[in-house]
Amino acid sequence: MNSIAACDQCGHDYEPTDLLRGLCPACLFAHALPDGDSVSDAAWADGLSGVRFAPPKINDLTPHFPQLDIRELAGQGGMSAVYRAHHPHLNRTVALKVLPKEIAEIQGGAERFKREAQTLAQLSHANIVNVYDSGQAGPWCYIVMEFVQGPNLRQLLGESKLATSDVLRIVSGVCDGLQYAHDQGVVHRDVKPENVLLDCAGHVKLVDFGLAKLLNPPPSSDSVTRTHQVMGTPYYLAPEQAETPANVDHRADLYSLGVMMYEMLTGELPLGHFDLPSQRIGSDPALDAVVLQAMSKDPHRRYQQARDLQRSMTSPPTVKPMSGKAKTRPRWHGVVNELILSACSLVTALAACFVLMGLPAESRYDSPERPSTRNSEEIRAPATARANLHARFRAVGKRVGMSLPLFVISFLLSRVNVSSATQWRDLSPVQNLCVPVLVTAYVVIGFVVLIGPGLLILLFESLPLIADLGHWSAFGRTIAESDRNSIVTPYWFRVYGVAALTSASWCMLLASVLRTRPNLVRRLLHPSDDHTTAVTARTASYSVGATLLLAGLLLLYAVRLAEAP
């Protein structure tokens, strides 16, 4: 532990280190300020603005807590500071919650704090943080309690959207804790994401019973309540908490839980005329009913018990399996998406193939060595084919060059739409349907333009080697005069078939990559994207791939049947 020194120049405390030659960092840094300003009181005040109180320094606390090894400030609430500490005798990490002097001096502050300790001490439940000790140490009111290592729900919500299954799990845990507390006659009255902690095992822990109310209220509770309304966040408050604070009962917690659940599902607070979660994110409509009933303005129309909410939420029809790609979307949504997606990708693939894959045949057709007439059974000698390879490559290059604008346009379109796919849940169904179609178009066209020609040339060239494989040997090597004028001929069907097969293999490859490396798609599509896009893209790729595979096989089979003697 370094010693703290007060700077002679600016008066601030600092820890001298050799790295800074034992000098005061603020004074050194002041040289870099514009115009060489030194410490300005305005800047200092600005830096502190928004801080209601300074958490007590560890050095000030240490003398009063000889039984604890206080490590660091773990968090700071509206009324208290929480430190991570080690209890050497018990050999466990504990949380030390301390009431700052500033708050203790506010009327009712210390009283409320003590009441929280007593309230918590009554409660012993897996979903409620455990209290080990409480009391007064020197000038400090304190509570020693279980240390929960992990983020609070607010932090989780801030980083990414939660899967519906996670929401249900967390809400269920909160319900367990609340039901227990309510059974003991305790109303939390400040249920909000900040007060729901999640430990490393994913267990839910309710904390901060600082505003909790005993259902047999002590006479002083009114003043406490008034303070709370100034400091608490209003969004989670039940209407009766604002209107008739004296008559608040446990159903207020269920209202707050409903708001929290809405926020967990949609990422937004239900303000004004809000959309139902199913409208916003396509979640199960059954959950809408749960959220709405929990958020009823009239306490009598709410769930009357936390366990009722939990039960209606976890009843079989509403809860989907924990695994599975479509767990956060209703079934029809995915099916329609995939159907339209598949149809569109098939059309796209065929169109792209038609434009791009007539190429080798055309180039052969125009090459000088080409005999003036051909029939569909004629197979050129491999030597001639190789002689023409160069010309074919040139023609491929030309065609690729011609199709580049097409590719760029489809790329840009898809990229724009893929970006918007990150707000997948916020889009209308029509938009949602467009996104995967364009993504697919991008993938297929990208594949056909960039990779397809090369692969196909390879395929063409290797065909003489596998000439025995029935009609495959004729593919790409022959073109009848009639084939030039009509696209409904066996030759073109083969082209389509092979194109579809190659595209299918690509899509399957993509889907497999997305399955094994879901992070890849995040980087490809959007750096800050969440899991949803990876799943969406994977689903899309699988369905496109399957469709193309089927289409390709069917076409080739049809050609075979048609050409059978």
Place this chain on the structure above:
Amino acid sequence: MKHPADHTPLQSPRGFRTTHWSLVVSASADSREALEELCAVYWPPLFSYVRRLGYNDAEAEDLTQAFFTRLLDKRLLALADRDRGRFRTFLLTALRRFVVNEWKHQTAEKRGGATRHFTLSTPGAEQLVAADVTTNLTPDRLFERNWALVVLQRALDELESEQRTAGKGESYRALVPYLIGDADVPGYDAVAKQLGSTSAALRMLVVRNRKRLGELIRCEIRKTVGSDADVDEEVGQLFRSLQS
């Protein structure tokens, strides 16, 4: 590269890259080395941030290491919105997201033993973050403060090596205590005697060193912001973080 008009043009110190981090990022060819350097310099604030979140030293180090590995390997930096924003803010945001994701992975028991390519090594930086357990700042403020300390340490090291190169190492070391503050500190005479110089000359030297230190700090900060206009704001913010 333009400099704010009210400051004398910054002389690029030896070994310093004075381009903004955005430019470092966008020059893709040899950017990795430059980025690694930048990350290697600024890991301690991130490390202490993670630790302040409640992880122990070993876990925090693992997480920080994994974070940088991810950052460098996956070219997240190249995807950063580099037109605006500071390197510091970007790193902190990315780290927060990373820690939460890691936590999710951990709870899902998916966390694999990723190979690590990034080594946390800045000589002496451990000292800097070793002290943080005794402070009572929130993780964000602690992160800011540590960031400022790293900037300061870099600038001081650079100043010292400049002075040494110029053959003034001895007088610089003797005058280090005078670097702080603007007011004249009494006692130049004794040092002057010891160095065989005059107190007027030393006072001059101190003033120049202070000014140069300020320039070096700004120079260091320029690398981590999106534009020159942001430098003043960043200096102010980091300065305030040191005062708490």
